């Protein structure tokens with residue numbers, strides 16, 4: 133119980149600090165709930181009064197009683213709808229803030245974590261738990277209403293006949309205890325549901341999105357993936373039913389107890405009316421107060437159980453947020469050095485292993501890359517080329533002194549400053565499904581409205597006549613008037629991003645030209661190399677025609693550097709590079 137109260141308190145602290153609840157709305161909603169609870173109890177008294185006046189055939193007082201009852205109800209309806217409207221508005225504002233926070237959480241997480249398969253599941257869970265902050269608030273508010281309602285109606289029963297109060301208290305408590313017992317099961321099922329949802333959504337998208345249709349049709353994959361989707365969806369539905377069963381069992385048991393109790397109390401009250409101790413009006417009021425007490429006491433338990441459930445989710449979320457904050461602040465402490473790259477990059481005994489892999493992707497690499505050098509990195513699939521450049525760019529963090537820029541360890545360098553002076557186009561570059569303009573200006577977003585500059589870049593990558601509406605042409609599938617591009621056109625557009633940048637000291641190309649024909653690729657790469665003369669260029673490619681023009685070639689094999697040298701030196705060596713050259717040279721004749 134102590135830890136539960138602490139959680140509620142922490143939740144409150146966190147919410148008031150981070151989410152800035154609108155205090156006026158909170159106070160007004162609370163007031164509306166309390167007045168509404170008072171009204172419900174006044175209705176009990178008013179009903180008794182009306183029935184008694186009816187028995188006494190006192191028409192004037194009867195009409196007065198009915199008018200009062202209607203007035204109370206109108207007041208409650210008005211207050212309820214006010215509170216609901218305001219709460220809805222606040223919940224929408226809150227959900228925007230929640231998503232904002234989730235974006236921050238993702239932005240602050242290391243790339244290595246984000247690339248881990250676990251991340252997708254965690255992210256769905258964070259989105260789910262984040263909404264629980266608001267749910268905690270709204271449950272806490274309704275708990276106040278339930279306490280007021282239960283206390284007042286219990287007081288009425290106690291005042292009328294204490295046995296009925298005792299019975300209402302007993303049944304309400306029993307119903308509530310059933311609820312509390314189901315909390316842990318519900319939390320576990322919720323978590324499983326979130327993870328399974330990720331799989332069945334994936335298979336569903338695979339079967340239905342337009343990007344996947346070619347392969348689905350040609351290889352006739354619908355039955356295969358439909359089965360996988362069906363298996364996951366059925367598993368999901370079974371869990372959903374299990375959850376519903378737990379909820380229905382709880383409700384059914386509660387209702388059963390209430391029916392027995394109402395019967396018992398009706399018999400007792402009827403006997404007391406027969407003996408003349410109670411009036412018919414008392415009968416009406418007692419049955420009303422009985423169900424009100426029972427329902428609200430059990431709802432209090434249920435609200436408590438839901439608060440406990442939400443707090444469990446929030447506690448987990450806070451742990452994740454905490455560890456992210458620790459990571460970010462640790463980074464801020466260590467990365468104080470400015471990024472200066474005037475001489476060279478030193479790579480010393482660089483080793484790197486992905487957390488979900490047994491073997492290292494990079495194993496003890498040593499190299500030096502001089503400022504202004506064009507270095508081509510070649511090697512078979514999975515030899516570690518992309519991993520090496522992600523490490524050099526600081527996208528994966530190194531915790532030792534294995535990468536140094538002008539003698540300063542990368543772990544001490546301000547990565548954001550470094551990213552302002554370096555850029556990369558990866559093989560899995562983003563195809564922004566917006567306008568042509570966005571796709572070019574993504575390289576330097578400050579130039580988004582500089583149409584003259586963006587048009588020059590478009591011409592440089594050979595796309596100036598491709599788009600009917602020029603820079604404002606819409607691409608992809610999001611809008612009806614959008615057009616899609618060929619693989620090579622998308623690559624050219626992506627390459628234009630590096631041309632927009634003027635400040636770069638280091639530019640990396642990770643096979644961004646693989647969809648171009650070999651000669652166009654060489655032509656474009658030569659243009660790019662001309663543009664970046666004097667800057668350091670790292671060029672990953674499987675094509676020797678592109679590598680040939682580099683100042684130096686590094687050939688990688690299973691996470692190590694197999695050979696390094698100029699085109700001529702490596703041909704003379706008769707090793708891996710010369711083998712690749714002999715296979716491909718006819719493309720460039």
Ligand SMILES: Nc1ncnc2c1ncn2[C@@H]1O[C@H](COP(=O)(O)OP(=O)(O)OP(=O)(O)O)[C@@H](O)[C@H]1O
Nearest residue numbers: 247486489493511512513514515516517518519520
């Ligand atoms: N995000 C990741 N998580 C786990 N393992 C990874 C990840 N990325 C790459 N690997 C593994 O690391 C090794 C090196 O991969 P890397 O992408 O660096 O190779 P590459 O030489 O660029 O390959 P390719 O020419 O196919 O692009 C491979 O065994 C790969 O399976």
